[in-house]
Amino acid sequence: MPTAREIEKCLFALAPRDGAMDWDNVGLLVGDPEAEVSRVLVALDATQAVAEEAIEKGCQLIVTHHPIMNCKWLPVQTLREDTPQGRLLRRLTRENVSVICMHTNLDVAAGGVNDELAAALRLEDPGPFLEDGLGRIGHLAEPVPLADFAARTAAALNCNGLRYADAGKPVYRVAVGGGACGEYADVAAAAGCDTFVTADLSYHAFLDAAGKGINLIDAGHFPTEDPVCRVLIAYLQEQFPALSVEKSASHREAIQYYVKGESDYVRTF
Missing domain, CATH: 3.40.1390.30 (NIF3 (NGG1p interacting factor 3)-like)
Known part of the structure; x- marks a missing residue:
């Protein structure tokens, strides 16, 4: 089975590291580079729900588009159980689940x-x-x-x-x-x-x-970027036929809309 390092190297062949913007953080961000991988979960983001799904399914690796940490909107300053990001990172490391992120380099690739x-x-x-x-x-x-x-x-x-x-x-x-x-x-x-x-x-x-x-x-942010997940899945399955690769079933659009219907009206006094 391939290692996390080998999968990272292969993904950088698809979306080279030098395509990432200077503020970005891409590649293997969590985990042991030499850990062997047999099951991969692909999602736009590595959320708590995605982490729990990966653990339940026995995945050793999560591949996402958005970085899990150390980018301009989500810097890591602490690793505490009582913060959402710290809890997520501690959970992943305890369960030996690695995370590879391909962000702005995958935007331009x-x-x-x-x-x-x-x-x-x-x-x-x-x-x-x-x-x-x-x-x-x-x-x-x-x-x-x-x-x-x-x-x-x-x-x-x-x-x-x-x-x-x-x-x-x-x-x-x-x-x-x-x-x-x-x-x-x-x-x-x-x-x-x-x-x-x-x-x-x-x-x-x-x-x-x-x-x-x-x-x-x-x-919407999620709908305009989520289609790339199928690219990642197809690419990894082609490059590593023995891998089991699937898309997250738990991660979906977070924004919901209320649309005013024809029967609705605004009453004025």
Whole structure:
């Protein structure tokens, strides 16, 4: 059976380490590099639920997109049982479960997060639209109304819901940025895109969309990145046929939506 180190090396062949942003933390972040691995659980995040699922299923390794620690939004300063992150890390180490994370290096990699997102939305001829390889621009087979494309996006990504802003244009030339890429809306507009699909957009991004002449679709962080899990599963199964590799059944979109229906109304007095 392969070791955690060998699996890490193989994943870096898919998404090279030097593609990661300088603040990022990728690779084998938890565990013994020489530990043998026979079962792998793949998820977007290494949450407590994912850890418990891995332990219950007898997995020696979790492979995720988002780093489990030491990145700009989740720095590790303590390892205490009475903190959520400390409890998770202690649980993993007690059970000898390793964690490998492929983050911004997988965003920019060929066949990674953004290529898979472009494929899910049926974009043709996708290519990077930023110098660092982040994001993709492609086009549809034919122009469609924004409302139709939004519905198609929600179905393709299995969204609980999505937010969008209509700049009054049909959808044809589309930029995508899996996860929080709202800062690149201006770049997408300057590249001649009529629509930008990403996540975690601010109020002002929607407010300014019409003036910038670009439709915006916020399809959610989890839905725009989760499709890459199937890439990781297929790749690991191809490279290590003896491995048992499966997607987490416990990790799913955390955001739920209440949508006001036609029967609802606001009463004024």
